[in-house]
Amino acid sequence: MKTKPRVAVFDFADCEGCELEIADLEEEILELIDIVDIVSFREVMKEHSDTYDIAIVEGSIMRPMDEARLRNIRSKAKILVAMGACATMGGINKIRNQWMPDDVMTAVYGDADLEGNPLFDVFKTKAINEVVPVNYYIHGCPIDRDEFKHVITSIALGKKPEIPRYPVCVECKKNENICQFELGAFCLGPITRAGCKAICPTHNSVCEGCRGLIKKAETDCVKDLLERYKLSYEDIRRRCTMYNFGREECGVDE
């Protein structure tokens, strides 16, 4: 039998919610270890190995020490998977990029003397692909477990995962939801990458764009939409702060 690929899971600045999603596979974890050897996964096991084929990286990069650690991981892994919004695009951690790192530190830690402490030596938040090349992305905050399984089995089978490039509306309509716009809300679904099964609007909450924007906010159709619903560019910029800070004009990245 073919040897199973060795998988290591790492985290940087994040809430570890995506790792929890993997842990929440429960008995399916047994199926997972049928196809891969998990050699490092701090949240669920104490063993650790530095020999792995696939690195699954969660979290954003905040400090020079993170960068060094990530480069080290990249150098050991054949395949690197960015998992969750913090890793795929910076996500929530980029909210602070609207201020200078020093000002953020002062606002949070006041005049505490942190000089020379590498743990507090922060720069502007970076997504994983701003530091090292990424092979595959598992989007979302948190990730969708089915999509995680799809990406993992695809890698194991040696095929390219099929990740939607169309907006959340497609899945929202399949779920027969009432449109959030019709309910008077401002939903980012029309410009956000699907794949989450439209979980937020299905539970009567607007889409916050955690899987990344697939249309630039400056596109004519977005401008027209904002106008139609009496919203401004400032409104969309503000809404994008949560997951897509600085990415309003990025559009789809792959």
Next chain:
Amino acid sequence: MEPIVKTLSKKDFLSFVDRLINEGKQSVIGVKAKGTHFVFGPLETAKDLRLDYDVTILPPKKYFFPQYEKLMEYNLEKPFEVTQNTEESAPIIIGVHPYDIIALKQTDTYYLDPQIDTLYKKRRNDAVIIGADIQKVSSRSFAASMNTHVTEDGFDLLLTDIGDKIAVTIGSKKGEQLLEKYATAEKITGKETEKIKKIRSSLPSKYKQAVKLSKEQWSSALVANYNHSLWEENSDKCMECSSCTMVCPTCFCYDVRDEVSLDMKDGKRIRTWDGCMLRDFTKVGSGEVFREEVKERYRHRFFRKGNYLPERYGFVACVGCGRCGIACLPDIADPCNLINDVAHFGTEKDTNRFFIKQKTEAMEKGVFHVPRSATIKHAEKRSEMDTLFEIELDDQKPLGHNPGQFVEVSVFGYGEAPFGVSSPPSDTPTFEIMVRKIGNVTTKLNSMKIGDKIGIRGPLGTGFDVKDFEGKNLLFTSGGTGMVPMRSLINYVVDKKNRSKYKNIIILYGAKNPKEMLFLDDVEQWKKVENIQCELTVDRCEPNECWGGCTGLITTLFPKIKADKLDSKNTVAIIIGPPIMYKFVIKCLQTMSIPDSNIWVSLERRMKCGIGKCGHCQINGVYCCKEGPVFNYEKIKLLPEAFE
């Protein structure tokens, strides 16, 4: 014949529904409230049934053509083990409005002709449709102007609220039996019959929206405005979310993909709703997107409704339900507005020019989703990216293809992809395909070994009519992988048995570079055939590469054709190559005075289902997988999407 109509008191009607829910074998679906809207959903009690609804968010198509549907299951631990999905749950659906009933009849035409979708058919046969006359008109509906606000058939029972009672029109034996079994209905009185008539006849006045053109005029209004600026003006606002097609009762295009269980022991092939407004809808393995611009996709949606399907089946594929008008955020999807807009700009008589009338036959009897088992007999690497496979059908029957036809090859867990057959017709159960590593299926195939099992559906599509070419000079032009299906045809005509039926043969063949030249061993054989001229070229050749042919585009080979070999009126030209190649080659042929009707092309599109159902390969009104991929240029040249 006047239908039989009975009546039930409201109380008896509720108990009829409750008895269906509690005593019947089938699950019962009805219209229920969801917030300020309505949906079809499982009924737990008759009290939840809302016959006073205006429109549901999704049409009842979801019960016949579900959002996600398992077509088959396969076992990845066995060489080839696949089971078609048979688990069925066809419900009784209560409260279907006439426009949705008419939409289901259209879906029947589409899914049952000529190839029968067995899963769909089973559900349709088993389900019970209990329709309901419209009580409240949806604000965006224009059904009255489409004459879809009432219907005389397509239901098992039809309910009309006549005030104190519910009138039940019997539409089928099945409906009649159900009513007899679960209710005691009374005979309708003359007065009550009048009431029903009045309810139906007063309905049109309740509509706020109306299409100004009759259904028969849609086609001509659209064709006259194929190049109108309004497609672009409107589509500039389009979010490309395909909400319009998702909620549409007459949109039934689908995608198919393979899912694998986490332990990778088994998997399933899933069919999901797809939408022609999405960019990747027309994307093929090589990355080419055939309707790249939003404008083209936006126009396609309306042409499919108002021109392509009407020309093919005789019905406008819009029933005026107004759902897309509600769902579309920028409000550009409503056919009522669109048709009224184009109605101003004149009409066109020649409405069938985007469609090729051609009788096609159903491919195999019975199931068509599940592939036949086949074995890789021989695999030979022909270039860095290409491997030639010899495949044997395990049922030992010959494939029975014509040159130019294709097969869908399945590798379970990876999916299905179309391949032109590269071997000539044969009496043996083997055939050949050339596989270029591009996507998931082709990459996997390239790593497969002799003895491995794959799935085959086909032969599919319309190939070359080799009889029609008899007595003619043949000029073959192929570029790149176009040589793969071309080889099937060339090897047929140069075969000793057939060579005398054809006159002079000229073969022009170009590839990007010497490494990508395919079948050079065949070329050597062809050169030995009597009265044949073979000319090869590559776009580029590195200084260190060994290459004896020409350099330059395929068109540089035309001046080399020996004029005495070609009597243009008696020459048939066959072209297969990348999309960009056609117009340049056709220009050369026209310069040689070869009439358009003597030119044959084979076109590449996203052939997914291979039987004209999934919608991906459409070239205007034509299904490339069914009417093509081989087309006569004279006919296909009228289709603007063919050579864009």
